[in-house]
Amino acid sequence: MHDNEIEFSRLFPVDKLRSHEMDERIEANEEELEALAKRMGLVALKSLEARLRLQRIHSGEMVEVKGHFEANVVQDCVVTLEPFEALVEEEFTAYFARPDTIPKEEEMAIDDDNSPEPISANGDIDLGELTAQHLALAIDPHPRKPGATFEVPKNAKVEAGGKPMNPFAVLAEFRSKKNDKKDK
Secondary structure (H helix, E strand, O other): OOOOOOOOOOEEEHHHOOOOOEEEEEEOOHHHHHHHHHHHOOOEEEEEEEEEEEEEEOOOOEEEEEEEEEEEEEEEOOOOOOEEEEEEEEEEEEEEEOHHHOOOHHHOOOOOOOOOEEOOOOOEEEHHHHHHHHHHHHOOOOOOOOOOOOOOOOOOOEOOOOOEOOHHHHHHHHHHHHHHHHHO
């Protein structure tokens, strides 16, 4: 696989979509799971499966994709640094249109979440990449293993209320002591 290839590609030809809704189910194979895990900085990605419903909207000018995915991910805990498994599950909605029908950026509202993505020049929507992008957004950036708690080191400085001192407060105290020694 080259660097510019998509790890999990499932092309759906938009012409296949007529006036009724269509359901698609996609699942990543072992090679795709391994490549996606590498891309997303995971210890492993054990499974990724999505169910998608596609339909034409706005007089057929736009395609709405409603999806639900489940992924079994393995991440390192930020507290214990031990790998642990977690289920990531999410629903999403995305819109697609022919590039010539999408309003220019300056014509769109700044916070418009419903602005469509372009349908490829070949007339396809990549349902695999769409799912992978939503998975990347749903993964916990600070994963904590269930039951993992952070213990304050015994030699840590503590504020009057019993809370550990903010690292910047510790640095400020250190600088203050260093400046006091210079003044003497």
